[in-house]
Amino acid sequence: MLRQFHSLSGLIATLFVVLLTISGAVLSLDPLLERSQAKIAGTSSISVAELAGKLITRYPGTEQIQRHPSGSIIVYFTDGDQTGADLINPLTGATIGAYSSSPIMVWIKNLHRSYLLGTPGRVVAGVAAFFMLLLTLSGAVMLINRLGGWRHIFRPIQGPFKQRLHTEVGRVAVLGLILSASTGLYMSAMTFELIPDYSSAEPGFPTHVDGGVPASIDTLSALKVIPITEFRELVYPYPDDPMGVYSITTDQGSGFVDQATGQLLSYQAYGNPQKLYEFIYMLHTGEGLWWLGLLLGLSALAVPLMAWTGIQIWWSRKQSATTINHNSAARLADTIILVGSENNSTWGFAKTLHDALHRLGFQVHTASMNQIGHHYPQAKRMFMLTATYGDGDTPASANHFLTRLAKMTKTPDVPVAVLGFGDRQFPEFCQFAKEVEAALITKGWPQLLPLETIHRQSPQEFARWGQAVSSVLDKELTLVHIPVHPASTTLTLVERVDYGTAVQAPTAVLRFKSPEGSHKGLLNRLLRRSGLPHFDAGDLVGILPPGSSVPRFYSLASASKNGVLEICVRHHPEGVCSGFLHGLAIGDTVEAFIKLNPSFRPASGKAPIILIGAGTGIGPLVGFIRNNKAHHPIHLYWGGRSPQSDFLYETELKRYLKDKRLTKLNPVFSRISQGAYVQNKITEDDVELRQLIGEGAQFLICGGRNMASSVAAALDKVIAPLGIDVATLKAQGRYREDVY
Template sequence: MIRVLHRWPGLLAAALLVVIALSGAALSLFPAAETLTVPEVEAGLPVADLAQRIQNTYPGVEQIRRAPSGRITAYWFDNGTPGSAVIDPATGIRAASADPNATERWLTNLHRSLFLGDTGRIVSAIGAGALLVLTLSGMFLVARRTGGWRRWFTPLQGPLAGRLHVEVARIAIAGLLLSSVTGLWMTAATFELLPEGGSAPAFPADVSGSTGVALKAIPALQQTAVTSFRELSFPYAGDATDVFTLKTDAGTGYIDQGTGQLLVWSGLSAYERVSETVYMLHTGRGASLLGLVLGVMALGVPVMGGTGLLVWANGRLGRPRLRGNVAAGKAETILLVGSEGGSTWGFAATLQSALKAAGQQVHVAPMSSFAPGRYANARRIAVLAATYGDGDAPASAAGFLDKLRALDKAPGAPLAVLGFGDRSFPAFCAFAKQVEEAARAKGWPFLMPMDTVDRQSPQDFARWGRSFGAAAGVDLELNHQPQMPAATSLTLLSRRDYGAEVQAPAAILRFAIPQASLWARLTGRGFQTFKPGDLMGIVPEGSTLPRFYSLASGTEDGFAEIAVRKHPGGLCSGQLMNLQPGGSVRSFIRRNPDFHPGRGKAPLLLIGAGTGIGPLAGFIRSNASRRPVHLFFGARHPDSDFLYAEELAEWSRDGRVGRVEMAFSRGQPPIYVQDALLKDAAEVSRLIAEGARIMVCGGRGMARGVSESLTAILAPSGQTPAMLKAEDRYVEDVY
């Protein structure tokens, strides 16, 4: 819901907000420039002396004003001709023209009303309201992305456009929030939508009727410093009943022109003080430095507008074009799609096309738009759901579970749930399973049991399609062609081979990183940014399905490195093991944010076996802060497949890793990594008690054994691996 609140005001009001922001940023320069050019006022100069100096130069002076910047302007009549000038307070003579700056006036009209009068003011107010919604929703989205309010400035990963959008937002949000709120206040005040908060004092009834008091003989003017006064209006010439009007930072008063007595005084109300503060904050008048800061923050609006548009467009490009998508109220079949990277939309398009060919009316929509009240003619509802991270909802399924749980009753049309995922990950189709559980808890009837598609398998999808067609009474044959990922050619720089002696060939492969274009960096394509623990997808020759390998390096290392073991009959591993320096593969990056060490000083307990050492070695390599790191690593034999042996020795010497505990299954005596943990149970227990984050990488069997060992180690403390996982202190990358 927050994402929707953020997206649509931004898209619909983008051009308006850019105009308002740029004009506001330009206007912030004028108060600062004015402050720099204002003649200096001598300390303690009373208003009486200033007024006398001006009156000596311009006998017909009628009014003296002091702007928040300190600029003093006088207005007079000379033989019936009006005049005005900016005054030098030291002499009382003209220092500059008082005519308004034409550029500033033009920008002010553009900013406030778009040259459309009151209608334009209303449009600008709508823009300020949209900016307020964007700012508030953006605050929550930034906090969600960075992992909480306390991690507001944590480094970001992902495409440049998305990172730049958040980087600018988390700096500019405070200023934009202040500008939007004060802008709305000022508009409301202009249209008299706010309650009356103060007024000038009542005109005095006891005026003396005499004239001619000397300015320097008026106590109120002698006691008021120029630095605190705002305006002095002189009595109308020849009118003995008129008075001086003095306005200061504290209030407004009337002074008898014959006696110099202060007749009436009215202080500023709380409302007036608030209104003046709002005006100062929004315009920078009286706080030029703050105005400049807000102006710079306003420049973030066009940057965020452009990057936000790129992020939105990039997401839309991930969806195939759905032709003939009927309205929800007319469709017999409703297809709801939960996708993060866009591939699930491709399967939905194939299913829609097949159903249309069978004579069905089909409506396809994101899961986030779930609205059962609109599905008047639906005979069945199918949910095609991918999983993001460790069981989270993908982007287009945001809010689906909340909407489902909030229903008074389940939809009448029966449900089919199809999960998409990769069995090599622990959270395989976890979100789809959550959907199934929530639907059953709500009493939603099922058309067929939940099923899954592994690694975008066309065969799995075709099998499910036949079952779905049979349940729906439709002859259905799904021939899906997975969309090839946007891959980049990587050239192999070097390789180190291991494991031949134990008949388990493995290698560390290091690839050159190609230079990414600006467009690739903005849209997140190519190898512009990645971290150890992210995944390198490789598309083997003769296949459209990528295989994924955990990266042992980050962008700052200047290369992409993976550890590979040859699997019997493995298409991709076989091609990689045959690859020689100078050869190339087609590859791409997939983020894996749930398998990063995170920030902080808590110890890292790294546990791995075989080529699972890859990302763990990457974490150690990047440990420039010398965070406490303890590694438990299992291999077959120290002389054959001790991957990263030389680097670990060097990293141990320079403090990047504190302790390396090896377990060799063909050593003397043979020992496995889970046995090494039990052997050192006291130290492992101590590290966990100190808040250590446990990161496990390797085969499923090893990970299962590690979990069993940690269960035994944690038992005396009352903790379990499941409890640590719930605290995000136990993460796995297993295959």
């Protein structure tokens, strides 16, 4: 519900909010520009009388003196029939230059306040400020929920690039946007008298004026006691009017001064409501706090970027919406599928399951988990497919499920199987699915199958789960889910290096280029023109083997700037794609596309990097080392079988040791030392690793799931004396995995 409200509000208000924020960002420069022109050094000891006295000779026709919040002093005067305004130096009274409001800034200010539409535009601007506040607050709540609470507000954000950009920018700008929107809304409400206007309170005009000969302004006692730093405005009396008075405004209040005696005739101090208004006005405009104005302006500039990314995220979500055909009514269905999804991708898997069951003759009803019913009279089985949002949170279409389940007084006698979707990069992998299964067990719900989990929407893992479902249905259920992926590009194999034949583990490093050309300096352009976006080591390439529409993903050992697309592939005896790749000769082609994997990257900074892998998991790790031109400390732990046969990238790694891109190489070979694996080497280096962790080290692990589990267990023991564990490092964004 909150996500839908946030998206709908953003779409409705986008144009007006963007205009409001861009114009506000431009206006935020005003305080800084004025501050740069102001001469304020040493002005604290100058009084208003002294300042006015310095202007007597230069400006005999002075009508008004103003001090802007920036400290600039402006004198307004007449010279014969001409009027003018000059910016002056308060220390000397000398003219700095003519003063005039920029027509462009006046136009932008009118655009900001009323969209150039007068009173109706002011109403629209007020509504836009209201929507901006709602968008910012709802976005902040969503961000907090995603990160697991206020305490984790600075936790690294995972996800696709556009989504990370949207949330990262929002996280930085949120306080500035809340301040701008709330103060703008307050001022708009005051404009339309929805709250009292305290900005125009003035003292009563004096009933008794001396009427004597005007004294020199620099001798007036009331003006002598007002320092220039507290002064705002001095309005002179009309010439040759003995009953005229000076009107003075300061930071504390306003009053009238007798031009003959210099006495303060009447005075009204500002009350708390007036001070509140002025404080809010200062916060909104930055006038008097130029640095705040700049911060608010920078925050405002985040809005167009977030609007652009937000619309793209919304459109992607809309495009990924799934239509369920042949959806039986819940009361007639023998099979129920309930779906918990945040960004619609889980619905695609549910549709594949729904369609496969329908083809087998089942009556299937598919709905969101929030629509769980109390009674399914014909149901004989139930499947719950649910993602986990962020790091352990409930997805949108299941955010009421646990509450509704808890309120059920009678549990339907329908066996249920829970399938969780998530990313092992998050510490709370498939946490919501685990909570769902636990709640169902507590309620006494019969179990059709134990909980299974799917990593990164793997079609292969989903197909294997389908085989488990087949066993309980006693019918062959084939689940072939084809996720939507970008159009593929033809790549040509230009180089291969083979390893591992002697140890029955044939492995190849394969390097591809776009067929349009092979000039290294042009590869980026060529790849983009042929459909591949920019990629980095650690991203994934989807390979489509001949005769299959289901891609197999491989971690990239190269970046676009390296001039090739490089992968490291082991030949599995029953592997369709690995067999195809190992059979390629130089000049052969493959169909491929890029899937970005931004969560598997070394974080920026100078902290040590510890890379851990086994077998072909070394691919992206070598890519990180290859691109370490800044020579950050990198320690590599890698496990193979034999140094003579499958020491992958041996020559290249030793070269990186010499040129300092790699700090330390720690290879382990199981055929040389029986039972020696990479996790054993980690245990041996416990002292060194604890020292590196104390220096802020981050870990990146790539390889098989069993290896990754063993590494995590070994590392937990190594870092236990530090009072932390792997889960802590994951929560801090210092432990990232790419496992399969």
